Every structure is written in structure tokens, then in C-alpha cells.
Amino acid sequence: MKTNVSPAKGDNNLVAYVACAGAAAGKARAAEFESCAALVEAGFKRGECKSGCCGIGDCIKVCKQDAMKLENGKIVIDAEKCDGCGDCAAEGVCPQHLIHMIPKDATNFIPCSSTEEDDELVRKTCGFGCIACGECERACPEGAVHIVDNHAVIDYDKCVGCVACMVKCKKKIIVDTIHDLTALKANVAFVKCSGDGRTSAKLKEMGIQTCQEAAKQDLKALGLCATGCLGQGACTAVCRYEAVKVVDGVAYVDPDKCVGCKDCTFACPQHLITIVPYKGQKMVACSSEDDCETKAKVCSTGCLFCEDCKSNCPNLAIYADGTHTIIDPEICEDCHVCQYVCPRNVIKEMEVPEYIFMQREALGIKEGE
Structure with a gap:
């Protein structure tokens, strides 16, 4: 050898x-x-x-x-x-x-x-x-x-x-050489959807088992969100680090395990996965640009652009892009007000743990310790 x-x-x-x-x-x-x-x-x-x-x-x-x-x-x-x-x-x-x-x-x-x-x-x-x-x-x-x-x-x-x-x-x-898990990475993947799982459930009921096949369906005609997560796991299939899972019908990225390799971003036919800074950035987990009435009908967790976050942001870091909320990371000062006032809990934040996951496993540190 x-x-x-x-x-x-x-x-x-x-x-x-x-x-x-x-x-x-x-x-x-x-x-x-x-x-x-x-x-x-x-x-x-x-x-x-x-x-x-x-x-x-x-x-x-x-x-x-x-x-x-x-x-x-x-x-x-x-x-x-x-x-x-x-x-x-x-x-x-x-x-x-x-x-x-x-x-x-x-x-x-x-x-x-x-x-x-x-x-x-x-x-x-x-x-x-x-x-x-x-x-x-x-x-x-x-x-x-x-x-x-x-x-x-x-x-x-x-x-x-x-x-x-x-x-x-x-x-x-x-x-x-690409992904050193012993070092804190700069970027991780983020799924721009916090869907309620109804799309995934309906697709499974129809016998559809892949995101690629699901993306070809007329989701609006089925009364579903046309731009949200399909929940069939195209992203999980390509992730080499077990960092992406489908939870309650929606893809979720574990920022602790993700190394920012972008494999999942290319696999998603809905183009819902983006790469964001690991530390501190807040993201709105919704990509729908439908009007608020349509959003409310097809998803119980989508951003309705109620403007509570925008009107309460002390730094004016939040603005609208059509009916979609955008948070400017250059202005945001991590005050958490937007997360507190959001009635649908759509605003998510990348949280950096004291120990990265493999250090916790190696040292026998349990979750929450």
C-alpha cells in the first residue's frame, strides 16, 4: 500500500x-x-x-x-x-x-x-x-x-x-481539498421555501416520485404552489454530506453539515436552493411571486407580504420585490425584530454553533449541551 x-x-x-x-x-x-x-x-x-x-x-x-x-x-x-x-x-x-x-x-x-x-x-x-x-x-x-x-x-x-x-x-x-469540515465554512445552501407539505403529499398521492416529474405537472390547476418545494428529494439524492433532508414534505438544509458545494442548487428543478453566508444572514423562506390571496390559498406558511417586518425594521433593511420580501444583509444588524413580528415564521437565520457537528460527535457533546 x-x-x-x-x-x-x-x-x-x-x-x-x-x-x-x-x-x-x-x-x-x-x-x-x-x-x-x-x-x-x-x-x-x-x-x-x-x-x-x-x-x-x-x-x-x-x-x-x-x-x-x-x-x-x-x-x-x-x-x-x-x-x-x-x-x-x-x-x-x-x-x-x-x-x-x-x-x-x-x-x-x-x-x-x-x-x-x-x-x-x-x-x-x-x-x-x-x-x-x-x-x-x-x-x-x-x-x-x-x-x-x-x-x-x-x-x-x-x-x-x-x-x-x-x-x-x-x-x-x-x-x-474542496470541503475542509474541520474549518468554519463561509457559505451554506438555503431552501427558499418553508412550505406546509401539501404539495409533496398530493404528488405522492398521484404516484409521482421525482422532482423532475413533479415539475412538469400543472401545479396551479391542482391548487398547489407552483414555485415551492416539490418534496421528492432531488436535492437529497445529490448531497454527499447528508446535509439535506425532506422534513414534512419540504427540503431542509442543515447548515451545520452543509459545505456549500452547490450540488443541490443544480439538482432542484424549481431553482429554490441558493447559497448564502453561513454566519448571521436572515432569509425569507418563500419564493412565490403570486398575489397574496393566491399564496394564502395554496400555502399556510408562505410570505403574504403583510409588511409587518418591513414597517418594524429599525434599520430599513427590508424592502419589497413585487410581493416578495427581501432582507438586505448589508444593512441588517441582527436585531431579530423581523423574526419576532413575522406572523408566519417565514424569516430564518443562519446560526453558527459553538461546536460544529463533527466536533460535537467526536467529543460526545449532546444536542443542547
């Missing part, structure tokens, strides 16, 4: 990768030591990962390309500067043997090298630690992932970047 390649000098097809999220190996004590080797020789204390990155930077000292730096106790590699020379991965540089030379076009990465057998101890020690559950190994259609010394390892000769391992990972620690 090829996980670490010994390159010829300056192999631009390879790049260095640190197989550790850099969260738990004696970071609080690192300043006491002159080198990573000295810290490893001194040994690790209870609650520290004995296999992790020391975060002192022995590898940085040997990098001639200035491609490595230390940020918040974590080694960060600039892939553009790295020329694949392998100096940092050479024997005797990283005492933990964490740096691997991998293909520069690789897309999936497992940032953990823990050899700990006790999965509960791994959970307590590091929120990003692999617990060797084997879900990724079983999910990989190419046989490219294996559990080695109690952590998952990718064989890049076989990996095709399908992200099956990433989706199945119980702790959501497997990342790729």
Missing part, C-alpha cells in the same frame, strides 16, 4: 502532507522544548496524543522552499510552494513520522495517525482523532482505505476521490 512516497528531488507531482489535525499532542507544553524530538523523548502526559504532531517545527527547519509554517500550534503546508523534495518527510526529521509525500492531485485526506486502541480515549483526547471504526474502509468502492495501526490510511494508487469515505466517516474527520 503506497501511503508515503520517497521522491526524487523536486518531484512536482508530489506534495508533503501532515497526517495529524494538530490538536492534542502536548501543545500546551511545547514552549518548554527546543525541538519536537526533545518533546517526544520526554514523553507525553495523560490527555495528550502520543502519536500526534508536537507543533514545534523540526520539519520547518529543513524546508528550503519556505513551504511550511506554524499556525496556532499546527503545521501548515503551502502546496504551491512545496516542490515535493521530501526533505521534511526524510528519516529523522519528524520524530512522529507524520509527514507523507502524496500525489499533488490527491483530494481526500485523513488527518490522524493515532495508534491508540481505546476509541473512548481517542474521543477524549482529540476531537479529530480516528477511532478505527472501519466505516470508511467498508464504504470505499476501490478498496483504497484500510485501517493500519488503529487509524485509517488512504492508498493513493487506488483512491479516485469519490468521497465515499468522507461521507461515511462517523466522526467526519476525513477532509478534501
